[in-house]
């Protein structure tokens with residue numbers, strides 16, 4: 481009898497497309513990070529923008545990992561997943577006064593990346609009914625996000641330091657920031673800087689960390705330095721990211737700068753936790769050729785998985801139905817009404833039939849979390865193969881009504 485794999489089973493019972501994650505792989509990624517950064521002077525955060533499915537957020541938190549949240553909604557989700565506020569770090573940009581107030585109210589760690597945002601923080605003296613409030617609950621502390629100029633990333637769109645990046649204050653503004661904070665009795669409890677996302681070389685990460693440590697010397701009593709995330713993932717040849725060089729370099733820089741163990745070093749990768757743990761499973765809905773060019777059309781599009789469209793990202797693509805030895809080159813395309821809806825061009829794949837199942841691999845990070853309803857297409861379901869081998873649906877596919885839940889159809 482033909483062995484039916486998990487993808488076929490879900491496709492047969494519930495249809496395509498869908499995301500399928502592996503709990504085992506996520507746990508393995510968590511273990512790698514925990515084994516490498518295994519002492520109490522480190523804290524690991526998960527940048528939940530990579531994948532914010534509540535099942536996955538709770539799974540990662542169950543291993544003692546905190547979160548990097550970049551919106552009020554991500555803070556709310558973290559709190560709803562019972563992540564304590566002291567394990568939530570809010571790193572957003574273009575903060576409004578009300579966003580800052582919300583974060584303070586929820587007692588999460590707030591990163592501030594512009595001087596005008598500091599101006600927006602209420603002075604203790606500005607607060608009405610001050611006599612009724614305990615002073616200690618009014619003491620505010622913030623992390624300053626610094627744009628060190630040392631940026632790196634898999635695409636120019638995800639480099640977050642340097643002149644072309646909107647993030648952070650410049651190092652020369654730290655004194656000014658300190659003055660504003662002193663005047664407002666706000667404590668600067670940490671510095672933060674993130675080079676960018678998905679760079680395989682660790683060189684810039686370490687250079688950036690060194691720069692941040694050097695800057696930290698001018699500030700007293702910092703409780704943490706946050707070096708950001710950005711640990712690379714090699715989507716093509718699966719070369720391993722060199723975690724141990726990060727650990728050993730951070731340790732020796734700590735020694736060189738004589739930074740106390742009490743100042744925690746924070747790392748906040750997102751992609752590293754989940755990239756390899758997800759695949760998007762779709763069905764071939766159309767095959768056609770123009771001259772030598774073969775188009776393989778799928779029942780999904782960049783609205784479900786935008787990395788190829790946004791970044792020209794390369795992902796392994798497999799036909800898990802075909803047993804054909806004969807290889808053809810295919811342009812694998814999506815079903816959206818836009819000619820840029822292309823996952824790959826001229827990819828060698830086994831000769832394909834309509835109805836074959838195609839997997840786009842390593843889509844666990846920045847896949848579903850960046851999806852949309854473009855063309856009014858519904859977002860797909862998400863499943864996870866849990867550590868006991870059971871298939872669990874962790875999000876249903878959207879239905880027609882969901883698309884109009886915020887507007888007025890009738």
Ligand SMILES: Cc1ncc(COP(=O)(O)O)c(C=O)c1O
Pocket residue numbers: 527530548571640674676677678708709710711748749750751752845
């Ligand atoms: C401040 C910050 N931290 C962490 C991350 C996570 O990056 P990655 O998923 O590449 O590790 C990002 C990504 O944009 C970020 O902006």
